[in-house]
Amino acid sequence: MSGAAQPIEGQRALVTGGAGTIGSAVVDQLLAAGAAEVVVLDNFVRGRRENLADASAAAGDRLTVVEGDIDDRALLAELTRGTDLVFHLAALRITQCAEQPRLALECLVDGTFNIIEASVEAGVKKVVASSSASVYGLAEEFPTTERHHPYNNDTFYGAAKAFNEGMLRSFKAMHDLDYVALRYFNVYGPRMDAHGKYTEVLIRWMERIADGRPPLIFGDGAQTMDFVHVHDIARANVLAARADVTDRVYNIAGAEETSLKGLALALLSAMDSDLPLEHGPEREVNGVTRRLADISAAARDLGWKPEIGLEDGLRGLVRWWVGLGAEAAEAVR
Template sequence: MELLGLLSVYKLRNSRVLITGGAGFVGSFIADHLIAEGVKEIVLLDNFVRGSKNNIEKALSSGIVTLVEGDIRDIELLHILFENVDYCFHMAALRITRCSENPRETLEVMFAGTFNVIEACIRHQVRKIVAASSASIYGQAEIFPTHENHHPYNNRTLYGAAKTANELMLRAFHDMNKLDYVAMRYFNIFGPRMDTEGKYTEVLIRWYYLIKQGKP
């Protein structure tokens, strides 16, 4: 898994890892790969707005995974869970359509919630945070093929604004507190365990079904 290539196998072994959104599509696969790499302990934090316990059945059976049903808005809980954590994979997020429908919740989860996670990483001296960003920060492409430097930070959605703010917070705390981080700009990822009930985020799988049915 390329995501784990950002952290050497040597560093991962015998480490304690926390995954926010750990029962989700991406978070659950990260857990599986971490187990294979020989980590000491994994803590999965999820509020099950989008995650599913079916996604983590295999991980939970490993004996090194602890599931905590909670929310990144719960600052006290975060500081308890981050005790002795070496690495954090911050995958928790709201769906893009939910961000449009619930702006205040977006502010509380996507902006403040991510700040809470970053703050906990700094306070507990986490070695590195790998955070889920998004292609949404780029906005609509105007030239094709599209280079990564093509009008960056030109989004027009609240979801994209949140992801942009997340990246800027990570950059700022890197400069202020030497927080080591990587932000992954996902582009319509798909695969097993994905949530197929959304109107936008699963566009590739919807195209696949239409093509398979011979529809435009």
């Protein structure tokens, strides 16, 4: 036993990026698990207050939402004081990192350093950090284990996430800060950004299908992804805090390979549509043509396995998205 197991019950947790897609699901689950207090730090560049509406209705004054930036060291010192657990999710999207690498450096690298440094100063018991499958780039082995090397990654985002993991390891060695980093694969689920500039392909396809137009696939759609539902990722965060493990990284994925074409067909089925697929010209988006994770380490050490399969997950996503449209229509009425 390393003594790194932390209960959620009665603890105070700080969630950076807690108004985002995954962060808000982590907040919901921490409150449901009996956290004494959950503090969200988010600068709302992408996060939305609506994402925390359920949490704030259910938790009342156990939830505090702070609008602020992880570049604000004084604020981090204040927020980490008396905090037991830090869940660090604040980051920019991979596409924005490519467009604005200096901003990405300041947010993903300096910001993460600030969180780690403040956590050490405040005596935080454990940090659970969001890493990404992007650290692998296009992997050479499938299913890909955590021991796979990171040298095929050529994105700034993936480089920053790999460095985040390295920083956490070094602070464990220098200051004995307990941590777990989770490498999420292809994330989907409710509260995905439905309106922003970096809206995911699933949202664009739902819009087209609802308009009676076929989902558009650029190229043959043979590239594969490994999908994991937001709810399952939030569970992994909670289990990573609870498990008696430290100084480890884990793949968090569905451990099933789905092609882009297969995804479009599954979405058509979830929307009860018999529209055909439409193929457009190949577009070079990224060089990652295949993803499939080995998740046996998370199963063994965290007791984590995905609970929501793609078919059920997509149906839930569609229900959420249809509800968003209904809310918007209600608002303009």
